Each structure stands twice: as C-alpha cells, then as structure tokens.
Amino acid sequence: MRKATKNNLITCGIVLVFFIVCGILSSVGIMGSKLSGLLIPIGIYTIMSISLNLTVGILGELSLGHAGFMCVGAYVGGVFSILAQDTITVPWIRIVIAIVLGAIAAAVFGLIIGIPALRLRGDYLAIVTLGFGEIIKSLANNIYIVKDINGIHFSFASPVTGTDAATTQDIFKGAQGIKAPQDTTLLLVVIVLMISLIVIMNIVDSNTGRACMAIRDNYIAAESMGINVTKFRLIAFVISAAIAGAAGVLYSHSLAVLAPKKFDYNFSILILVFVVLGGLGSMRGSIIATIILYALPELFRGLGDYRMLIYAIVLIFMMIFNNAPYFVALRQRIAALPIFDKFKKKKPEAAGGASK
Amino acid sequence: MSENTTKTPMLEVKQLSISFGGLKAVDGLNMTIDKGQLYGLIGPNGAGKTTVFNMLTGVYKPTSGSIILDGENITGKAPAQINCCGVARTFQNIRLFSNMSVLDNVKVGLHNQMKYSVIEGALRLPRYFKAEREMNSRAEELLKVFELEGEKEQLASNLPYGKQRKLEIARALATNPKLLLLDEPAAGMNPNETASLMDTIRFVRDNFDMTILLIEHDMKLVSGICEEITVLNFGQELAQGVTSEVLQNPAVVTAYLGE
Structure with a gap:
C-alpha cells in the first residue's frame, strides 16, 4: 500500500476511534454530561481546523477570516432551517439540505473574496480575509428578518415588525442572532467530519493538491511547470470556505442561540492556533491539536482563574515541542529506539539515509 | 543535423529588447535555434542571459521584439501558457x-x-x-x-546538490517540452559532476529528441557540447556562430578576460 494512503487511513482511524470510544463512554455514563457535551463542538472545530489547514498549510496562504465563512454557512443554513421547520419535518433531511446550502453560500463568498485577493501575492489575502471576517460579523449584527402570514420582512437597519402581529415569528434578530432548531447530532458531526477529512486528504493527494503545494513551495517554478496558479489557489480556497460553511451549519444547529459576535477575530485566530500548533499541512496534527486544545480549558475549569494560565503554558510547550531543534532531535532519537523497530520493518536503510 | 534544418527553426528570436526603467537589460537580440540543436548563451555576469530566459518563459514581458517557437508566436504570453506551448526550464538558483x-x-x-x-x-x-x-x-x-x-x-x-540539478531537469522534461532551457546547469559542480552532466545533456538531446538552449560559465562544458553559441555583453550581442570560432574571437576574449 502506498505510504500516503496508509497515512490517510491512520488519520481517519484516529478520528473514528476517538469519537466511537467517547460516544460509547458517554452513552454508558462513564463520561460526565459536561464532557459529552464537548464532543459536538470538538467535531465542529476539527472540521474548521482541517479546512483552514487546506488554505494555510497546503496552499500556503494566511487566512485570518475563516470564522467569516463559518458565519455565512451558520446563518444561511440556520435561516433555511427556521423557514423550512413547518414544511420539512424530518430533522435530518432538513439539516442535510441546510448543510448543502450553507456550504454553497460560503463557497460563493470564498469565490467573491478569492478572485480579487488571490491574484496578488503575499499578505494581501491575510488582510482581505481579516476585513471580510469583520464585515460579515457586522453585517450579521444588523440583519433583521421576521416572518408572518404576509411573507418575509427584512431590514439592514432596525428591528422590523411584521404587518400581522399575531403570526409574526422572529427569524434573525440582529445582534441576538438566530434560534435554529437543534438538529445537530454527534453522529451527523462525525459523518460530516469524515467526509470533509476524506475529501481534503484525497485532494491533497491528487493533481490539485500537488499543484497547490508546488505553488506554496515555489511560485515561479510552479508557473513554469504550466500550472495555472490563480485557478488552483482559487479552487483550494473555495473548497476550504465551503467546508467551513458546512461546519457553520452544524454549529448553528447545535446551539440554542447563536449571536454574530461569536464569529469574531479571536475565533479565526483560535482555529489558526490549532492549525499552526498541529503542524502546517498535517491533517492529523490539526485534528489532535484541536481535540487537546479545545478540551483542555474545559477540563481545567476546576482550577478557576488559573486555567488560562495553564492553557498558555500548554500552548508554549506544544510550540516548543514542535519546533525547537532540541525536541525535534529528541523525538527523532526516541523514534530510532530499538523498541520501535518492529513498527517499521520496511526499508530501515531508507530511514537511516533520511536522517543523515 | 539532417533535413530538419531546412524546416522552420525551433526558436526564432527577433530584435528582442527589454528595459527596466532607463536600463536596457537586453537590446535587440536575434537568435535562431534549429530543431535538435544544442545552443549556448554565454556572457560575463550581468550580461542579461537570465533576463533572456525570463523573457523566453514569460516571467518578463519584452518591451519589443518577438519570440517564435516552432512557428508559433509566444511573445508576451503567461509562463504557464508558454510551458504548455512547449518551453520548459531549469533555474540558476535551484527552484525545486x-x-x-x-x-x-x-x-x-x-x-x-x-x-x-x-x-x-x-x-x-x-x-x-x-x-x-x-x-x-x-x-x-x-x-x-x-x-x-x-x-x-x-x-x-x-x-x-548535483541530484537536485538532475531532478530539476527531470521535472522540466516531464512537461514534455520541445525546447529545454538550462540556466547554468553546472554551477557549483566539481569537474567529475560536470562531466557526467555533459553526458546527461547529450543523452537528453538524443533520446528525448530535444532542442536545448543553455546558459553556462563553464567553458569546458560549453565548448564540449554546444554546437553554436551567442555571446552577450551588456545586453547586446557580441558574437554568434559555431562555438570553436566564436571562442577564438578577440572581442569575446576581451569581454571575458579584460584587456
């Protein structure tokens, strides 16, 4: 079996085992309700970090507005679900349609942002996406939609009231956000996560992924190999946005209320932290970093005020562990210990040659 | 060199010029490379050799002049398009x-x-x-x-290092080009590596049916494998013709070694 395929299967296996074990533990009751409640957000955050890794790690472009795409997906999917609540009564059909719509909407926004920004090199994309995230948040803060018997009314300025007070139903209340039906289940999150993961890993291990990595490693050489640089940057960026949109739909359907202020700059940075600490370009790293770094602050809640202090120490330690030459050498030495030999029967010579 | 020479040349460069601001980096270059030829482009540092390569591959757009590849005008096209037309290159500072x-x-x-x-x-x-x-x-x-x-x-x-150079050539050949541009393929190589590189270049020309244009400072390599050369100095053509004759040209010797 090819090395890349094997690695991808291991990554999928890690995700499945983690969620199956946690799912069983929480249904048996060994895991407290607090921890069980973390599983859905962990899954959603993992989708976010692997999709951001496609942009930052594979394509090599810094995106600081990933929360913006999630926001678009969350609200498009959420508004759809509220409107369709009466017509489509089966929750899973409703949310699947919502996910598709949210992903398409986020992809469209990705295309709109990407076409001008991706023609430029360097920090432009970071600045444009940063602005985009903030604009989407502000826009969502000022949308008011209500539904009544006469139809749908909306405004971008002030709260609207329906013409028929008796049947008025709030759909989107500006800064207070939306109350989407809570259709998200852990199973659904895991399914979407697995699909996203497989799609992303397949893309990375294909023509498209190689083109993106070539662009990342050497722009001029990639061009001279006949790669249409703008096209492939746009493809990767739009796919990344679409998956973030799908994660957004799951998110808005997992919370009782979702206010736009959730999707601020800090949220984008948090996801970026997961990606960078997990290792740029490594999907498995992103997944593990997200699980650890999302769960830790919650597990440390008992420590009260000290928990963010410990969180910071963990972040610093992970950063050092990933990058400091001493730790890199230490990890290589540990990996070279005789007890690990049985895990790498194949080509011990090649491994030795690489480390020289 | 058989009947191929009578047909359209692989590359025809006419009055190619580019200026950056007031500096004329390449000025009125003419060059004709036949199919299957091994052609050298030499000149002192800063003569504009790599600039010529960058124009041939579309990295720079020439200010004037034209580039005809196998009868097709590729002047001013984007690098990716030019590669699809059949030009592949390696880089002076390896870009893997x-x-x-x-x-x-x-x-x-x-x-x-x-x-x-x-x-x-x-x-x-x-x-x-x-x-x-x-x-x-x-x-x-x-x-x-x-x-x-x-x-x-x-x-x-x-x-x-030597294998990185080879990999660059392999990667360029993978794009299935008609014309291969090698930018200082022997830079940083020792005499043994250079000798094996010369074999490789000849092998590529013969087995892949390739036309090759190369920039090189190593005169042993140039005189060893190039059939014809063009000498550039300060962006202008100094001499052109069969390698052994051009290298005897007093103007060329002066440009390289000084008075």
Whole structure:
C-alpha cells in the first residue's frame, strides 16, 4: 500500500476511534454530561481546523477570516432551517439540505473574496480575509428578518415588525442572532467530519493538491511547470470556505442561540492556533491539536482563574515541542529506539539515509 | 543535423529588447535555434542571459521584439501558457518544490499531460486511478533515466546538490517540452559532476529528441557540447556562430578576460 494512503487511513482511524470510544463512554455514563457535551463542538472545530489547514498549510496562504465563512454557512443554513421547520419535518433531511446550502453560500463568498485577493501575492489575502471576517460579523449584527402570514420582512437597519402581529415569528434578530432548531447530532458531526477529512486528504493527494503545494513551495517554478496558479489557489480556497460553511451549519444547529459576535477575530485566530500548533499541512496534527486544545480549558475549569494560565503554558510547550531543534532531535532519537523497530520493518536503510 | 534544418527553426528570436526603467537589460537580440540543436548563451555576469530566459518563459514581458517557437508566436504570453506551448526550464538558483517528495516534483511536471478534474480527484473516480498510475510510471521512468529512482520518496530538499540539478531537469522534461532551457546547469559542480552532466545533456538531446538552449560559465562544458553559441555583453550581442570560432574571437576574449 502506498505510504500516503496508509497515512490517510491512520488519520481517519484516529478520528473514528476517538469519537466511537467517547460516544460509547458517554452513552454508558462513564463520561460526565459536561464532557459529552464537548464532543459536538470538538467535531465542529476539527472540521474548521482541517479546512483552514487546506488554505494555510497546503496552499500556503494566511487566512485570518475563516470564522467569516463559518458565519455565512451558520446563518444561511440556520435561516433555511427556521423557514423550512413547518414544511420539512424530518430533522435530518432538513439539516442535510441546510448543510448543502450553507456550504454553497460560503463557497460563493470564498469565490467573491478569492478572485480579487488571490491574484496578488503575499499578505494581501491575510488582510482581505481579516476585513471580510469583520464585515460579515457586522453585517450579521444588523440583519433583521421576521416572518408572518404576509411573507418575509427584512431590514439592514432596525428591528422590523411584521404587518400581522399575531403570526409574526422572529427569524434573525440582529445582534441576538438566530434560534435554529437543534438538529445537530454527534453522529451527523462525525459523518460530516469524515467526509470533509476524506475529501481534503484525497485532494491533497491528487493533481490539485500537488499543484497547490508546488505553488506554496515555489511560485515561479510552479508557473513554469504550466500550472495555472490563480485557478488552483482559487479552487483550494473555495473548497476550504465551503467546508467551513458546512461546519457553520452544524454549529448553528447545535446551539440554542447563536449571536454574530461569536464569529469574531479571536475565533479565526483560535482555529489558526490549532492549525499552526498541529503542524502546517498535517491533517492529523490539526485534528489532535484541536481535540487537546479545545478540551483542555474545559477540563481545567476546576482550577478557576488559573486555567488560562495553564492553557498558555500548554500552548508554549506544544510550540516548543514542535519546533525547537532540541525536541525535534529528541523525538527523532526516541523514534530510532530499538523498541520501535518492529513498527517499521520496511526499508530501515531508507530511514537511516533520511536522517543523515 | 539532417533535413530538419531546412524546416522552420525551433526558436526564432527577433530584435528582442527589454528595459527596466532607463536600463536596457537586453537590446535587440536575434537568435535562431534549429530543431535538435544544442545552443549556448554565454556572457560575463550581468550580461542579461537570465533576463533572456525570463523573457523566453514569460516571467518578463519584452518591451519589443518577438519570440517564435516552432512557428508559433509566444511573445508576451503567461509562463504557464508558454510551458504548455512547449518551453520548459531549469533555474540558476535551484527552484525545486522542496517540501514535496522527489516523485511528486516530477508528477507536478506531468500535471498538464494527464488531467483529471478536482471532483474526480476528491471522490477518487476511476479516471483518478488511471491517470495516477500512468503518471507514476512515467515519473519513475524519468527518475530512472536520471538515476534518482532510489530517492523517489525523499524530500527534494534532502537531495545532494548535483541530484537536485538532475531532478530539476527531470521535472522540466516531464512537461514534455520541445525546447529545454538550462540556466547554468553546472554551477557549483566539481569537474567529475560536470562531466557526467555533459553526458546527461547529450543523452537528453538524443533520446528525448530535444532542442536545448543553455546558459553556462563553464567553458569546458560549453565548448564540449554546444554546437553554436551567442555571446552577450551588456545586453547586446557580441558574437554568434559555431562555438570553436566564436571562442577564438578577440572581442569575446576581451569581454571575458579584460584587456
């Protein structure tokens, strides 16, 4: 079996085992309700970090507005679900349609942002996406939609009231956000996560992924190999946005209320932290970093005020562990210990040659 | 040189000029390269040789003049388009995709030959497997030619210098070009490596039916393999013709060695 395929299967296996074990533990009751409640957000955050890794790690472009795409997906999917609540009564059909719509909407926004920004090199994309995230948040803060018997009314300025007070139903209340039906289940999150993961890993291990990595490693050489640089940057960026949109739909359907202020700059940075600490370009790293770094602050809640202090120490330690030459050498030495030999029967010579 | 020479030349450069602000980096260059020829472009540092390469591959747009490749005008096209027309190059300062494996570097070169869509790749439809299989075997063939098949899983940046140069040539050949541009292929090589490189270049010309234009400072390599050369000095053509004659030209000797 090819090395890349094997690695991808291991990554999928890690995700499945983690969620199956946690799912069983929480249904048996060994895991407290607090921890069980973390599983859905962990899954959603993992989708976010692997999709951001496609942009930052594979394509090599810094995106600081990933929360913006999630926001678009969350609200498009959420508004759809509220409107369709009466017509489509089966929750899973409703949310699947919502996910598709949210992903398409986020992809469209990705295309709109990407076409001008991706023609430029360097920090432009970071600045444009940063602005985009903030604009989407502000826009969502000022949308008011209500539904009544006469139809749908909306405004971008002030709260609207329906013409028929008796049947008025709030759909989107500006800064207070939306109350989407809570259709998200852990199973659904895991399914979407697995699909996203497989799609992303397949893309990375294909023509498209190689083109993106070539662009990342050497722009001029990639061009001279006949790669249409703008096209492939746009493809990767739009796919990344679409998956973030799908994660957004799951998110808005997992919370009782979702206010736009959730999707601020800090949220984008948090996801970026997961990606960078997990290792740029490594999907498995992103997944593990997200699980650890999302769960830790919650597990440390008992420590009260000290928990963010410990969180910071963990972040610093992970950063050092990933990058400091001493730790890199230490990890290589540990990996070279005789007890690990049985895990790498194949080509011990090649491994030795690489480390020289 | 058989009946090919009577047909259209592989590359025809007419009055090619480019200026950066007030500086005329290349001024009125004319050059004709026949099919299957090994052609050298030499000149002192800063003469504008790499600038010529950058114009031929579309990195710079010439201010005036025209570039005709095998009868097709490619002047001012984008680098990716020019590659698709059949020009591939290597770089003076090696530009490999350093965080990708040796095999993947060559597969990037094969990108435009075996196409499949993003969706076919993402969903692993049959076309993906077919194209990937074909790509792998083509890439491995190329690596075998350059004696790199043992290192195919290694990162390109982990290869020793000489092999990185070879990989660059293999990657360029993977794009299936008609004209191969080599920018100082022997830079930083010791005499033994240079000698083996000369064999490689000849081998590529003969076995891949290739026309090769190369920039080089190593006169042993130039006089050893180039049939014709053009000498550039301060952006202008100083001499042109059969290698051995041009290298005897007093003006060329002066430009290289001083008075």
